Amino acid sequence: MHRTLLLLIWLPALGSFFEATAQTKSSFDGFKLVDKTGNIHKPVDYRDRLQLIGTYTVLDAKGNQMHYTYASRGAVEYYRRNGKFADGTVLVKEVDGTDHAQLTTGNANWAADTEVWFVLIKDAKGRFPNNPLWGDGWGWALFKSDAPSTQVATDYKKDCLGCHQPAKADDWVYVKGYPVLRSK
Numbered sequence: 001m002h003r004t005l006l007l008l009i010w011l012p013a014l015g016s017f018f019e020a021t022a023q024t025k026s027s028f029d030g031f032k033l034v035d036k037t038g039n040i041h042k043p044v045d046y047r048d049r050l051q052l053i054g055t056y057t058v059l060d061a062k063g064n065q066m067h068y069t070y071a072s073r074g075a076v077e078y079y080r081r082n083g084k085f086a087d088g089t090v091l092v093k094e095v096d097g098t099d100h101a102q103l104t105t106g107n108a109n110w111a112a113d114t115e116v117w118f119v120l121i122k123d124a125k126g127r128f129p130n131n132p133l134w135g136d137g138w139g140w141a142l143f144k145s146d147a148p149s150t151q152v153a154t155d156y157k158k159d160c161l162g163c164h165q166p167a168k169a170d171d172w173v174y175v176k177g178y179p180v181l182r183s184k
Helices: 002-026 075-082 161-170
Strands: 051-058 065-071 090-103 106-122 138-144 147-151
Touching: 051 075, 065 106
Parallel strands: none
Antiparallel strands: 051 065, 065 090, 090 106, 106 138, 138 147
16 A cells, blocks of 8 residues: 555656756757757747846946846756757847836836847757858847738848857857856
8 A cells, every 4th residue: 555655645756857858959949949950939938938147237328227037947957967058948138118106115126018039949960051140150030019910120140249249269159148148
């Protein structure tokens, strides 16, 4: 009887282990967001399916912003082990405007409406050499709030690399903004 009870307790836990392992292995398949010619689609459920890896504030006289970056499940652990992102990793950066008020706790700022989304998909194999949105190990996409389903970047070298140039040594990603990527 004790063995049967132990088996009944152990089996569901084992199932959860295999489910989590399968999720982690399949979570790097960012190419599910890409069509045959390399057009990238923004995941509509990224807040539910991806892991928040960091948030930072950009202070600007034209308007402050809050940047939230999400990554494929398992991407943090992979990055910690290997110092790079796995092929197929999805990164989504949501850029929000801010609002503020003087509260009892002080001058508070918080995220307001989303302005743009940036989507990166790690491409270690160079799958789309003829698509101008793919190169330097990534697929690059930009979506604006006035048409959130429409990718508007035309050439990653013109539209993306200018901002990412300082992060070239870190695989074009500002990893220092994401302390969760550092080893424990």
